[in-house]
Amino acid sequence: MDNFIVSARKYRPATFHQVVGQQSITNTLQNAIKNNHLAQAFLFTGPRGVGKTTCARILAKTINCTNLTDDLEPCDACESCTSFNNNASFNIHELDAASNNSVDDIRHLVEQVRIPPQVGKYKVYIIDEVHMLSQSAFNAFLKTLEEPPSYAKFILATTEKHKIIPTILSRCQIFDFRRINVEDIAQYLGYVASKENIETEPEALHIIAQKADGALRDALSTFDQIVSYSGHTMSYKNVIENLNILDYDYYFRITNDLLRNDIQELLLLFNEVIENGFDGQHFIMGLSDHLRSLLVIKNPATIKLMHASDQLKAKYTEQAKHCTPEFLFKALDICNQYDINYKASNNKRLHIEIALMSVAELLNTSFGSTALPPPPAIPKEQKINVVKEPKTEYPDAKPIETVPVKPVEMVSEPEPEPKPEILPSKKPITETTGNTKIPDSGNGKNIKNISIKAGLRSIKEQSVSDENQPEPIIDNPFTQEKLEKTWSDFCKTYEEKSPSFAHALAKYVPILAENNQIRYKIDSIQIMQNSISVNHLMEHLKRELNNNQITLKAVVPDKNEQKKAYTDREKLERLIEKNPNVQKLKDQFNLELGF
Secondary structure, three states: OOOOOOOOOOOOOOOOHOOOHHHHHHHHHHHHHHHOOOOOOOEOOOOOOOOOHHHHHHHHHHOEEEEEEOOOOOOOOOOHHHHHHHOOOOOEEEEOOOOOOOHHHHHHHHHHHHOOOOOOEEEEEEEEOHHHHHHHHHHHHHHHHHHOOOOOOEEEEEEHHHHHOOHHHHHEEEEEEOOOOOOHHEEEEEEEEHHHHEEOHHHHHHHHHHHOOOHHHHHHHHHHHHHHOOOOOEEEEHHHHHHHHOHHHHHHHHHHHHHHHHHHHHHHHHHHHOOOOOOOHHHHHEEEEEEHHHHHHHHHHHHHHHOOOOOHHHHHHHOOOOHHHHHHHHHHHHHHHHOOOOOOOOOOHHHHHHHHHHHHHHHHHHOOOOOOOOOOOOOOOOOOOOOOOOOOOOOOOOOOOOOOOOOOOOOOOOOOOOOOOOOOOOOOOOOOOOOOOOOOOOOOOOOOOOOHHHHHHHHHHHHHHHHHHEEEEEEEEOOHHHHHHHHHHHHHOOOOOOOHHHHHHHOOEEEOOHHHEEEEEEOOHHHOOHHHHHHHHHHHHHHHHHHHEEEEEEEOOOOOOOOOOOOOHHHHHHHHOOOOHHHHHHOOOOOOOOO
16 A cells, blocks of 8 residues: 655645745745855745745755756756755755754754766755854854855744844845635645645635644645545545534524524524533633624625635625614624623623623613614524434433423514603513413412513613612701711621721711811821722611711811820829729729839
């Protein structure tokens, strides 16, 4: 059996014309060869798998070819090209700096540079992963890199240019390789598939190209993996199953349900996604990408930002007709916030479900008047093919007895009427969502059907009603003694929650001023910045004093106020003034102040 060669090696470009996605760099190198303006050192930098080493080998092969073609490509027939193709060239040397990064390795390379080429015009040294060289190795390489022999050329390749010392960078011509776009990768994968006689779908190649993230080598490796899985027919279904990617049809159905505000179908469809083994954060990220694509495709000037097949673009265009830019902006913001807070959530499934319901409610709130007509509903008979593991049969297992439960039907919400009547906040809110009722529960009352959407709307209306209803005025008078007692009780009870706040309040006695204003002293204004504790204090005073017209005013003592320094005699007199028993104790034991 012949040895298998991976596509990344088998279809590695051998000429500048075959290099994918780096046309500006290949044109520059060919012009340098044509005009005989070759530098003594080149630095090829860029992300992995974009063609840095490939271009270095093509450049080394081209400048040593003795019979270049009219378009400045190697002939593949001369002695130099033949020896290079057979990996037997003595003029082209490759060095892996990851395993040869010491000073001795560089010194050995410098010794080889002194020997001129026997066949060909140049000796080319390709140093891959050059950023792995040590500091001393870089320094040992500086002189040779700056003033090499006329026949020596150096090509350095790296993925991390920032790790190379500036003195090396200043001696090289730097070529920045860019990531290869999705269309170029998909087109090259189609070329490889045609060479291998593999039937492919355009959507499948685009998915592989997007997964590669601009690296053609990664795309070819993924291509080989899927070919091993699916054989000579590569379909979109095989690709998403092998790469564990959520089918984009899910996102089209989810968006249709969002536009129709169909909470029931949203939750059922998200449950199907979870049961198929997909992570909730992976789902919300994919939904964000889908909404972004809808926003991008609405403007002809930004369609180029979307990487998809023509068939998929047509599907996005059709759905984008039903979405306003305002809805997409707000939906993207909600998905992004829930994506950021996903890891901090304890109930991750509920976290995503709330995100979906929040997006679905957008068209009923701020964008209800400008929303476009929703798309037609997808028939329930239409299902997405999902590959599931066969169920294991257990012939000896006993059947489980089940208790019959009366089903609760989900009734869809009728079209919202303009400005429904706001009910009083203290009365129970009921929602009529249909004529069907659940059978009597046994207490003589009929329970109406449950509607998630109606519940969300009733809660919102109740909160608006509570905010608009003014608070009744309670202005009962109270005395200074009652204020001091209430103040002291709060300090004692609040000491467990915030000892520093309670001690700061207990240090001074509050004063009742005019218009129910309570003035109190604090040592620092920072105490008032504790808004939660201040709110607790205010609620306690209003409740215990039965007066909601109370206001608080904090007074900070003047720092420049000089405090009187008492002598020991004055301190004793003050104690005797407060407690006469101190004088009795002094007389009984014949005590005197010590000096």
